[in-house]
Structures are given as structure tokens and as C-alpha cells.
Amino acid sequence: MPPPSKAGRAVRSAQPVVPTLVPLSAQLAEVARAIAAVRQGRSLAAVLPHVPAPLRPGVQALVFGALRRGGETQVLLNLLAKRAPPAPVAGLLEAALALLVDGTGYAPHTVVDQAVRALTPLRQPALAGFVNACLRRFLREREALLAQARATPLGRWNHPPWWVERLQRDHPQRWRAILEADDQPAPMVLRVNRRHGSRDAYLAQLAALDWAAEPIGEDGLVLADAVPVQQLPGWAEGAVSVQDGAAQLAAPLLLGAGLSAGARVLDACAAPGGKSAHLLERADIELWALDADAARIERVRETLERLRLPAAGSTVTVRAADAGSVADWWDGRPFDAILLDAPCSASGIVRRHPDVRWLRQPDDVDRLAAQQRRLLDALWPLLARGGRLLYATCSVFRAEGADVAADFAARHADARALPAPGHLLPGRVVADAADAADATPGFVFGPAMGDNARRGMDGFFYALWTKA
Secondary structure (H helix, E strand, O other), rough: OOEOOOOOOOOOOOOOOOOOOOOOHHHHHHHHHHHHHHHHOOOOOOOOOOOOOHHHHHHHHHHHHHHHHHHHHHHHHHHHHHOOHHHHHHHHHHHHHHHHHHHHOOOOHHHHHHHHHOOOOOOOOOHHHHHHHHHHHHHHHHHHHHHHOOHHHHHHHOOOOHHHHHHHHOOOOOHHHHHHOOOOOOOEEEEEEOOOOHHHHHHOOOOOOOOOEEEEOOOOEOOOOOOHHOOOOOOOOEEEEEEOOHHHHHHHHHHOHHHHOEEEEEEOOOOOOOOHHHHHHHHOEEEEEEEOOOOOHHHHHHHHOOOOOOOOOOEEEEEEEEOHEEEEEEEEOOOEEEEEEOOEEEOOOOOOOOOOOHHHHHHHHHHHHHHHHHHHHHHHHEEEEEEEEEEEEEEOOHOOOOOHHHHHHHHHHEEEEEEEEEEEOOOOOOOOOOHHHOOOOOOOOOOOOOOHHHOOOOOOEEEEEOOO
């Protein structure tokens, strides 16, 4: 089981281009191993770095596509095979079936041939006849088998049944749209570093390269087509970051009309550093950035170093610490603003991390919600009177948003709610933080539907309080 996730962690966008010189069979073998690892509880974030570099872009594209159809392919595999094959072979069949269902880029006979060839690097050549028979049967009986698979909740929605049931309870009007949005690749969204120049100036740089982009929020740009980050103008110099538009709402919500110079701000669960950086790009503050994961806190330092932060007027303390264990790290001085981007199920960023739906278990949601309550209770006493605390999760589940916020407010009489979006509604394009504050509470804002698909945000929850 991977650690709980937050939006902004490995915020990848549309699928990379599959290298044409790499045999499909070699990619399928790696995809098979990756799918098997996910089915056994390992995250793609842990698996993909071990894929040979020349294969990695194509493997990521293929495994993302396969996992987005992971319910349908599981049901199809059960229909095609009387007995469960070894895990890597099951993963190979899932990957091949996903390609055959999608019909994207490869002729059916090529997929079958290359899947059989992939058994050699998987050290399962004896199952060539079995794999060939399963895939050819699917091609012969395609429509009937797909109808059977899609008649099941797992095959229809490509999410675990418990996940679907929870969404049906939480969002009775929008659950279908959320599930369907999860299966669409996310756009690549940039955040322009105000310390380096204006968004309009950066948009002009992109236009000079003939790269189409649209503004989103106050600092963001949505690219029409994803590109490797190293190709972005000024990437190495810190001119721009990759961060979804929903995550970009945190800094303006927390800062509000602005904090006085030198105000003390805590980012309590900071890794990998995107929101810490955004705060420093927008204000001259004394920032404390904490994360309980000592290895991941290095990502915060790397992020700030690339972005040339802190700038003059700001100072930063980066520490590996559990924010909830206050006595281990706090210096006794209150904070003027606190951001709790809390560990959660990551159910709002499934389009960027399609493995999440297969890794989470039903009891994870309530366990993580309890952790969020613990952190809120621990951090509230550290906030100065008149200060602001922003609670955020990248979750579509009410248990990790509205329910936690309501419970917190009921138990803290000195907490005064400020305008904040709550769960942001799928299909709506939020122009800025003020617009977000007017969004309808009780829903989640995820990928946009229809004509606005490129501009849709991830699912998120925000609640904001000031201390009376």
C-alpha cells in the first residue's frame, strides 16, 4: 500500500508519446510487471522508476491506459480464462485487452503477436498458446464479451464497487460524471513563478513556440498538448512549475488579501513543495515547511532550489517532522497562517494516478479522515488570534472533506468560517480564488466535461477558518 497522496505529487499530464523504435513486446512485458505490482499493492510511483529509461515513456502511456480500463479488463479476463494465470501473465492480458478494446494505434493481429512475444522476457513462454487463445477468442466474440463485462459494476465503471457506492452516497447527482472523468487523461497545467515574470509574458513565450495555452486561475496556464518539462521555457531557471489548477487555489485562499511582510506561515504537510513554493512566489513570509517523510522532504528543498526561492524578503525552515507531534518541532511562536494539505485517499486525482483506485481499500478513507482530525486539532492551538487555517484534501469523498470540516467547526468554538469552495463541482472552470469561494458546497470539482475538458481541475476540498 502506498502512502497517502496529495495533489501536486508527480502531477503528470497527458500520456507520453510511445517511442516508435521500441518493440511493443518489450513495452508490454514491462507493463505486465507494472500491472501485476499494482494488483499486489505497489504504486506506479514505486514501480515506474525501475523501468529501463528507453522504455519508460511508452510503458507509462500503456499502463495508464490499461489501469483506466482495469475493471473491464479484469472482468474480461475472468470470462476468458477458466483459471487465474500467473500474475505477470494476467497483467499482460489486461494490457493487451485494453489495447484491443481501445483500438488505438495497433492492428489487432499486432497486439496478439506482440503479447505472445512478451512472454519470453516474462519467462512464461509455455503459456504462449493460452495467451494467444484468450486474445483471439476476445476478437471473435468481442461484442458479446464486452456486453457481459459492461453489465457488471466493475466492468462498467472501472472502479472498485465500494468506491462507486461511496460516490453514489456522497454525490448522488454527480457520481457518474466523476467516475467518467477519472478515466480521461488530465491536462498539463503550469504555474508561472511571479518572482520571475508575468503570466502574460510567459504565455507570449509559449506562443512564440507555437504552443497553445489558456489561462486558468490567477497564475496558471493549461497547455493544449503536454510536453516534457525540460522543454518548457525557463524550466531549469525556475520560471514555471507543473501544478493542477485546483492545487493552485491553496496559496491565494490562505493568503487572502495579503499578510504583512515577515508573517509566519506553516505548510504542515509540504512535500513535494508545490504549495510552499506558490506561497513564497506570492508573498514575503517566514515559511516553515514540514513533512513526516524524511526522504520526501528533500523534494521540497529541490523544488525551492530550482525556483530560486526564497526570494529576498522571505525565509524558509524545512524540517522532517510529524506536524501532529508539536512538541518535537515547534518553537512556541504562533503562526499567522497554517496550510494543512492533509494526507488523504487521493481519490480526486485518479485521472493523474490511475493506480490509486486499485490500491485503496475501503477502510483507508476513515483511517485517513481520523488522521486529518488529529492534525487539525494539533495545529489549531498554534494559530495566532486573527490568523487563518486552510484545510485541504485532494479527495472526492465527503468523509475526507465536508465531514471532517463540520466536526472540527463543531468542536472549536473560536473557529470562524471564511469563504472557501468546500468540495468543488466537476465540470466547472474556476477562474480565481474568489470564484472558487462562490462554488456550491457539498460537491467536488474535478475534470471539466464537454468543451471545457482541457481546463477542468482535479477533485479537491477546501475549508478556511480564522481564529476569533
